Every structure is written in C-alpha cells, then in structure tokens.
Amino acid sequence: ALAALEAGVHCLRLNPGNIRRPEHIKLIASEARDRGVPIRIGVNGGSLDEKLYQKYGGKVTPEAMVESAQMELAYFEEVGFNQVKISVKASNVPLMIEAYRQLSEATDHPLHLGVTEAGPPPAGLVKATAGIAALLAEGIGDTIRYSLTADPVEEAKAGRQLLEAMGLRERKGLDLIACPSCGRAEVDVIKVAGDAQDALEKLNLPIQVAVMGCVVNGPGEARDADLGIAAGRQKGHLFVKGQVVRVVPEPEMVDALVEWAHKIADEGIEGALAQADAGAAAEADADRAALLDEQGADANASEQRVDLIRKNLLG
Ligand code: SF4
Structure with a gap:
C-alpha cells in the first residue's frame, strides 16, 4: 500500500x-x-x-x-x-x-x-x-x-x-426491448431482435427500440418505445411511439429500424411522425383485423391448456 x-x-x-x-x-x-x-x-x-x-x-x-x-x-x-x-x-x-x-x-x-x-x-x-x-x-x-x-x-x-x-443515468446508447414471443408471433422474434441489436448498437444513439412478434398486440404493448417494429402477414409494421408510420416487407424490417432511428435522432419524434406514410396505419389495422380473424381472440389456446392442466391435476 x-x-x-x-x-x-x-x-x-x-x-x-x-x-x-x-x-x-x-x-x-x-x-x-x-x-x-x-x-x-x-x-x-x-x-x-x-x-x-x-x-x-x-x-x-x-x-x-x-x-x-x-x-x-x-x-x-x-x-x-x-x-x-x-x-x-x-x-x-x-x-x-x-x-x-x-x-x-x-x-x-x-x-x-x-x-x-x-x-x-x-x-x-x-x-x-x-x-x-x-x-x-x-x-x-x-x-x-x-x-x-x-x-x-x-x-x-x-x-x-x-x-x-434504473433511471439513475441518462441513456447514452440503445435500449432494445422485445416481446417474449407466443402463439401469435408472425416472425422469429429471437433472430430479428438479435439482428436489430447488432445493427442498432453500432449507431450509439440514445433510443429505445421494440421488436414485437405480432401486429395484433405489438404496437400497443410497446407504445412507450421511441421506435418499434411488429410482424404480421410477411410484413413489418414500423411504429413511432405506438403510431404505425410505415409498412415494409419482412426482410427489410431491420434496415427500416436503422433508417428511422437516424430520422428520430436527426429530426426528433415529432419530425419522424410527420413523415408517416399516409396509408400505413390503415394497412396495419387491416393486417391486425385479418390476423385476429384467422387466429381468433385466443391464439395461445389458453382455455384448452388450462382445462388440460386442471384435468391432469385432478387426475
Ligand atoms: S401477443 Fe404478439 S407482441 Fe405479445 S408476446 Fe405474443 S407475439 Fe409478442
């Protein structure tokens, strides 16, 4: 010493x-x-x-x-x-x-x-x-x-x-949030989240980005994120603060996140929202409705699963 x-x-x-x-x-x-x-x-x-x-x-x-x-x-x-x-x-x-x-x-x-x-x-x-x-x-x-x-x-x-x-330091870099995936997932959430993390981390932008497996619940569940993408019907529904701003083909999801992360960094949330594509929100609504129609309200078959658990428990 x-x-x-x-x-x-x-x-x-x-x-x-x-x-x-x-x-x-x-x-x-x-x-x-x-x-x-x-x-x-x-x-x-x-x-x-x-x-x-x-x-x-x-x-x-x-x-x-x-x-x-x-x-x-x-x-x-x-x-x-x-x-x-x-x-x-x-x-x-x-x-x-x-x-x-x-x-x-x-x-x-x-x-x-x-x-x-x-x-x-x-x-x-x-x-x-x-x-x-x-x-x-x-x-x-x-x-x-x-x-x-x-x-x-x-x-x-x-x-x-x-x-x-914990909110004890201002965010300096990426905060990537992603849903855990479930019966509604329309994409491999683990892969897309990993690709998004790799692509966005390099930008060094203080931004929260969400990767969500479905357009049925994704934009709503991650409405507080600055930017996000939700999958559905082979498309990515890009949203800013919960508002769908663009719909892109599924393979372009990560590139679209990078492009809009730059937009938000350069022009702010309001500036990015002002550039929303006119038909994007309506297209997302239509995809959401179609998926709900196909999958029903209980895509995870929760009721059957609960019944099965009850039967097993009660012998
Ligand atoms: S409902 Fe959609 S957003 Fe929520 S966990 Fe399932 S796939 Fe992800």
Missing part, C-alpha cells in the same frame, strides 16, 4: 482482513492523508478477520462485516483521515444486501456496492444485479462494480446498463 502511494495512485483499497496490525493501518492512513489520496475500506466476506469470524459464532454475518469496517474506520479517525468509502462485499447475495443495509445505518461515508466473485455471465450478471439493484432501489450506494469472470469491458457495460435501467 505504501509503495502504491509512493508510485502516485489516485485511490487505494484496504482489506481489513489482510492488513491487520493497527500501527500499519494508521501508517497507511497517515500517508494517504498527507498525499490527499482516498481509501476504500474493502471488507470481503471471504477474508473476514479471524477474530470477528469467531466472535460471531464461526460464521460470516452482516454484523461481523459491519464491525470490521467500523474498526478500520476508527483507526483512520485516530489519525484524522476521512477520505473514505466503504464496501462490504460477499458472494452470497442476501448476506451482502443485509450487510450494506446495516452499514448504511451506521455511517454517512459513501458506500461502494458489489457482489464479489459473482462468476461468469449469465449467472454472475444475475447475482450482481440482484444485489446491487436491490440496494440502489432503497437509495443505498454511491458507486458500483460488477465483479464478473469476463472481459472488464462487459463489467463496465453491465454497470452502465443497470444505472440506465
């Missing part, structure tokens, strides 16, 4: 489980204080101080993790050092959430959130998001880190996307 300070680092992380002797901790804090370098007290459930581990019954508990952070903080305060942020990470999500909740009650220092050793995606992404998002939703946390077994670029992207999804 002292060598890193000497080398001119901008921030240090100290794990109370690793550097334990009070005189060493205070020496580092004094040096950091003199150089104006902040320190993160990084408590980690997996390397908790053995004495605290024993004190709390041979278990890593939220209370033990918070006490570890507070002990470190007390040494820092003894030498008048307070440029501190704190983390109490664990790989166990409920443990980490509870430790941060308790820590937020115990201190006003900024808190750095993370689920440590979350592992490779997708499970790692789910674990990290579950822990970090739960705390952010409660107003706890000042900085975040995704600890994934993956390219660090993926960690940074995940963090950015979480903050955008």
